[in-house]
Amino acid sequence: MRELLEESGQEPDGPLRFVGWAGFLLAPAQRAEYGALFTGPALVRRPFEANAEIGAMCWCDLNAPLSGRVSAIDVHLARLTRPTVAG
Template sequence: MLPVGDQRGNTLTRLVHRPETDPPADAPTPFALVALRLGGRTLMAYHRGRDAWELPGGMIDPGESAREAAVRELFEETAQRPDGRLDFVGYAAFVLGPGRRAEYGALFTGRAERPRDFRPNDEMSAIAWWDPRLPLPGRVQPIDAYLAVYAAAARGDRGAREGQ
């Protein structure tokens, strides 16, 4: 249930369902996240700097669409690619940090038919295909865990709500 917060003072306040090409106008949408699914599990990446598991994603570069950023960040951080097109889930509304800055993140989901080889990089030290009913070693970002389960349910994946 929303809102969901984390230890850095960030809060996921709501999910906005509107067309991908019509982002909310009341705050910027500077980043995109991907909940990539494989056999009922969601890809999580271990972020070195934040010392936690989170969904792959990142900032949208100038001239880049949210979808293009999602595909690029997914590959850069995890070496994974969706098999087929990513589905747009919606806009996640955030209030960030002590300054309480409002932002949106574009949330996408897709499927992988098989995992691809991963090599640790400057940003991510590991990846895992997570079943939300089972713990991961270390800390999982609560906002990312919520969005992983939400995206799976939005996709209609069986059993997705059980982990929520």
């Protein structure tokens, strides 16, 4: 919750739910990184201010094509936090 607030200015309006681990390699050194993924409700969109860790942030509809410069890994990780639909 601390990282969410520090990096995005957002505060959850309820408990966060752990959804899994993300592992990836960072270029150019191909250094292995791991992060825990959480999801939870945020009823109010608070303003974002750029900081040393994140220069920009935007809201998007993960069910629609994304425009602009968006990292494929960020889209993939965001989709992992959405609830799955049983079918």
